[in-house]
Amino acid sequence: MNRVTTLMALFQRESWEHPNLIWRIPVGLIILNVVLAIASVMFGLEYFGTENLKFEFEFNNQDLQGGPGQAAATFFLISYFLLSQIIAVGYLLSALYEERKDRSILFWKSLPVSDFQVVLSKALMGLVVIPGLYLLAAMLTFLLVTLVLSLGMTFLLPGIELFEGFLLAGLNVGGDSLRVFVLQIIWGAPVLLWVLLVSGLARGQPLVWAMGIPLLVLVVETAFLSEARIFDWFYAHATPLFFGGAWNPVMGGASIGLADGFLAAGIGLVLFALTVFGRRHFHEI
Amino acid sequence: MSNAISVQGLSKRFGDHQALDHVSFEVPKGAVVGLIGPNGAGKTTALKAILGLSAFEGAVEVLGQSPRSAPHQMMTSVGYISDVGILPRWLKVNDALKFTQAIHPQFNLEKARAILAKTDIPVKQRVKALSKGMVTQLHLALVLAMDVQLLILDEPTLGLDIVYRSQFYQQILNEFLGEDRTLLISTHQVEEIESLLTHLIFIDQGKIRLDAELDNVYSRYRAVDVVKSQILAARALNPLSEQAQIEGACMIFDGVSAESLADLGTTRRVGIAELFVAMMSRDAKSTASI
Numbered sequence: 001m002n003r004v005t006t007l008m009a010l011f012q013r014e015s016w017e018h019p020n021l022i023w024r025i026p027v028g029l030i031i032l033n034v035v036l037a038i039a040s041v042m043f044g045l046e047y048f049g050t051e052n053l054k055f056e057f058e059f060n061n062q063d064l065q066g067g068p069g070q071a072a073a074t075f076f077l078i079s080y081f082l083l084s085q086i087i088a089v090g091y092l093l094s095a096l097y098e099e100r101k102d103r104s105i106l107f108w109k110s111l112p113v114s115d116f117q118v119v120l121s122k123a124l125m126g127l128v129v130i131p132g133l134y135l136l137a138a139m140l141t142f143l144l145v146t147l148v149l150s151l152g153m154t155f156l157l158p159g160i161e162l163f164e165g166f167l168l169a170g171l172n173v174g175g176d177s178l179r180v181f182v183l184q185i186i187w188g189a190p191v192l193l194w195v196l197l198v199s200g201l202a203r204g205q206p207l208v209w210a211m212g213i214p215l216l217v218l219v220v221e222t223a224f225l226s227e228a229r230i231f232d233w234f235y236a237h238a239t240p241l242f243f244g245g246a247w248n249p250v251m252g253g254a255s256i257g258l259a260d261g262f263l264a265a266g267i268g269l270v271l272f273a274l275t276v277f278g279r280r281h282f283h284e285i
Numbered sequence: 286m287s288n289a290i291s292v293q294g295l296s297k298r299f300g301d302h303q304a305l306d307h308v309s310f311e312v313p314k315g316a317v318v319g320l321i322g323p324n325g326a327g328k329t330t331a332l333k334a335i336l337g338l339s340a341f342e343g344a345v346e347v348l349g350q351s352p353r354s355a356p357h358q359m360m361t362s363v364g365y366i367s368d369v370g371i372l373p374r375w376l377k378v379n380d381a382l383k384f385t386q387a388i389h390p391q392f393n394l395e396k397a398r399a400i401l402a403k404t405d406i407p408v409k410q411r412v413k414a415l416s417k418g419m420v421t422q423l424h425l426a427l428v429l430a431m432d433v434q435l436l437i438l439d440e441p442t443l444g445l446d447i448v449y450r451s452q453f454y455q456q457i458l459n460e461f462l463g464e465d466r467t468l469l470i471s472t473h474q475v476e477e478i479e480s481l482l483t484h485l486i487f488i489d490q491g492k493i494r495l496d497a498e499l500d501n502v503y504s505r506y507r508a509v510d511v512v513k514s515q516i517l518a519a520r521a522l523n524p525l526s527e528q529a530q531i532e533g534a535c536m537i538f539d540g541v542s543a544e545s546l547a548d549l550g551t552t553r554r555v556g557i558a559e560l561f562v563a564m565m566s567r568d569a570k571s572t573a574s575i
Binding site: 006103115 | 336340355356360363365424
């Protein structure tokens with residue numbers, strides 16, 4: 001079996017085990033938002049009618065691209081992205097814990113798949129696949145909602161092409177958020193891989209351990225040192241780039257320092273290696 | 286290479302408890318070996334060490350490979366079924382087949398489907414909807430379709446009713462054994478596997494008490510239903526165990542010739558279960574080897 005086939009099979013396995021987290025929630029969000037958009041258009045047409053509707057200002061495509069279009073795209077991308085990070089933490093907390101708790105690790109380990117491959121699949125699922133799927137869902141939601149609103153607008157304001165303006169705004173914001181998405185993988189790696197490590201080692205209550213140890217570090221640092229540098233660094237990386245002030249949806253641009261990026265990647269790799277070691281040696285609970 | 290498994294000086298300690306104490310044994314290719322011992326004897330610990338599922342001291346070689354270095358590569362040729370309930374409950378039967386086919390180079394999907402077709406297992410169901418017996422049947426179907434050379438079973442039929450247990454071993458006999466394939470099985474239901482075994486290992490308190498080919502066991506140990514009038518004469522031959530019966534006693538002898546036992550009563554082949562009970566009851570500290 002080649003490694004790609006095995007990795008794809010492992011991803012599929014994760015989607016069987018966590019269908020709600022991985023695809024049902026984003027699909028549900030798309031449907032919910034589209035239904036809400038349709039309902040609001042229908043309600044608007046029903047309530048106002050097309051004849052009495054008057055706007056006090058003139059729309060043009062430039063306005064729609066820079067204002068409401070950008071705001072709508074940003075809203076969907078940021079809210080879905082934040083949700084994806086919470087979902088990723090929840091997924092990683094159980095990723096290596098549940099198989100030890102229900103003893104199914106004995107079955108998985110009886111198959112010719114290495115601990116490295118299993119941990120890699122779970123790490124990539126939490127770091128890349130889940131946030132990626134939610135980002136895709138956000139873009140799809142924006143596209144479909146825009147389509148619904150555009151159709152509604154053709155009845156309300158004939159001549160105004162909402163779709164094109166919104167789409168351009170969405171492409172702008174979406175393009176930038178892709179860059180943030182890639183940077184976030186490095187930025188968030190130490191925290192998410194810490195959660196995965198705890199999931200592989202804890203004999204109970206992985207959430208308590210995952211949060212408790214950093215808090216213990218904070219207490220120790222506060223008690224013995226003048227500043228909590230380790231905890232502050234960890235806390236900063238626990239805050240997604242979208243919310244850490246490093247990204248501005250209107251101005252665009254997101255960055256992480258080169259040294260900090262290397263440090264985050266390095267610590268992420270060490271945590272990954274420890275997790276592989278843990279899966280090799282820590283078994284049923 | 287004539288041994289499927291070679292274990293030398295295997296030791297494992299859990300805190301103050303010495304689970305395995307310099308255990309050594311070999312499992313020849315093509316053998317069917319029963320690893321028999323009371324609860325806490327070290328059977329599961331030994332099997333986990335062999336499979337590379339736990340750290341250990343000593344040297345273990347499985348099909349020419351070390352379970353320490355790359356256990357996942359070893360599992361291409363080794364199948365393992367632990368006691369019931371280790372298949373993940375959320376997994377669908379069909380998905381279990383699909384996944385195993387994707388990751389196991391020798392998995393024969395058609396064979397697995399053919400085996401499952403003979404059962405009542407609904408392929409669209411999740412494991413959690415199956416009975417204990419069905420879960421074991423599914424696990425066995427997966428393992429049999431992997432075309433492995435060595436099968437390791439650790440109390441595979443624990444908690445199953447007699448029908449499922451019988452079907453399980455019948456399937457092992459029909460679908461697995463033969464062509465130099467090796468089976469190492471640990472179970473408490475010794476009588477049900479006695480007809481399959483070629484070798485026997487008794488383990489107790491982390492030490493091997495008996496390691497022998499079954500034919501040698503039968504020629505060394507003899508059971509005699511001793512008549513009442515011969516009981517004193519029989520005791521003089523220092524039996525391994527004595528079990529009172531209505532008309533006399535059942536005694537098991539170690540290394541006493543058939544001629545010497547002929548006048549005592551009816552000599553018969555010793556059962557593994559009664560030999561096991563006899564040996565465990567005896568305060569045996571030294572390893573018996575044949």
